[in-house]
Amino acid sequence: MAGLATNALAQNYPVTPQQRSTAQQTAQTGVPLSELAPNAPDEYTVKPRDTLWAISRLYLRSPWRWPELWGMNMAEIQNPHRIYPGQVLYLDKSGGRARLALRRGGSGMPEGGTIKLSPRTRYESLADMALPTLNPSLIEPFLAEPIVVDAETLTMAPRIVAGNESRVVLARGDRIYARGEAKSPLVETAGPIQTYRVFRNATPLKDPGTGETLGYEAQYVGKAQLQRGESTAKEEVDGKEVVYPVPATLDIVATREEIRAGDRLLPEPPRQLLSYVPRAPAQAIADGRIVSVYGNAVQFAAQNQVVAINKGTIDGIENGHVLAILKNGDTIIDKTSGTKETMKLPNERIGLLMVFRPFERVSYALVLEINDAPRVGDLLANP
Structure with missing residues (x-):
């Protein structure tokens, strides 16, 4: 099961036809020695904190040309995302071309054509231990925290109207009350508890060249979970029935800084398995x-x-x-x-x-x- 789990994860990382074609070509011809990094090592043992970017940079002058690095050992590494700590990479410079392999000499076949096998225990963690492209701690906070929206999206987002016990500054564990717009009230739905991210201070992001506003960067301040949706309450006042709106009830489950009335709520998107494979854009980038x-x-x-x-x-x-x-x-x-x-x-x-x-x-x-x-x-x- 462990192998199936990690293989499934590997298959979620995209390898484009162009990248595969580049790798296949390199697998046949190798890389010109002029394309190697000046101090590319003849032998390198992959370490636990290594990244695909770091290894590409170790061997190639241009680290984003990772398909060529993959192509240098494509026969032995069928998926470039399945490189693990403890593996040893060997650099072969014969014939004026460079190739990488997981075994010295590349073929892994000793003289005489006989390989001696010994029994051993092999295990694989359910956690994906393959090397990440980059250090995930550098970017993971930004997958959940800042967000770029247009002005209308943030204006129409539900807003916090009050905290419990009339508190002005709210923190984790506090209860808050929020309202959506008339066309999109906060309501409960079937399934897991709905989680919302809390934002404030939409800062305009302006193009330095044209001065045009490209979007608004909303500041992440925390998370809240919906406990009860919006409703209405009826009360008799001076002999007349008055209908009052009742805001939704949410509990704050995480905070980066204090939460206040007026902050906005946006639904937390589902967590995605994303690949950050460095590569140059296919099209020219202008301005x-x-x-x-x-x-x-x-x-x-x-x-x-x-x-x-x-x-x-x-x-x-x-x-x-x-x-x-x-x-x-x-x-x-x-x-x-x-x-x-x-x-x-x-x-x-x-x-x-x-x-x-x-x-x-x-x-x-x-x-x-x-x-x-x-x-x-x-x-x-x-x-």
Whole structure:
């Protein structure tokens, strides 16, 4: 059962026909030695904290060209996502081409053509122990926390109207009351308890080049579970029957910071098994820019930090797309000549980022590597 479980997980990771074709071609021809990283090791033992990106970077000058890394040992690793700690990778440079294998020499067949087998115990955890593409701790919080929506979606979202015992600041374990709009009230449905994410402060994300608002980034503050849906109550006042709206009842089950009246609720989407396989976009990316650096109006980004970019699914952006970060060259005055001519310095490549959560017109991306600090407004291009 364990093997079936992990194989099922592996099959959920997409490998496109183009990537498979590239890998198959590399499997036959190998990789030119010029494409290897300068210090590619002849032998490497996969470690528990390794990632597919790190191993690709270890062997190739361009880590997003992972299909070629897969193709170097495609005969032995039928699925590139099934690389495990403890496996040893061997680099063969014979014939002016590079190939990887899990056994020295690649074939795994000793001289004489005989393999000696010994009994041994083999076990496999139900947890998927294969190497992730990236360190999951860097991006998992962003799969649940920030969200990009249009103005109408957030305006129409149910809102918290009060806390129990008239509390202003609410935390985990507190009870809250919320109302939806007339066309979409909060009601109970059959099945598991409904969970909602709590958001506030929709910050506009503007394109640094055009000034256009691409969407609104809602700040995640916690989670709540619906206990009772909205209803109505009747009461007689001065001999007349008055109908009052009764808000829905929810319990706060998680908080990042205090929750307040006026915060908005959006349904928690089902958890998905996603693949973040680094690869270059098939199409040319034009006018790409960093829109914001996530976290308290920070202007500069560090390695392993999350940024928002001005490209999304409408532009063909997908999970795993790698883009080069270009420092926008400054406009300066040439003071070395009598004319004092205005000139623009060239754009310089300063790093790479990878998209891990695309929305329609905006995407979140992880800064993978840098040699200078990226900032809001820096350009993006195909790697």
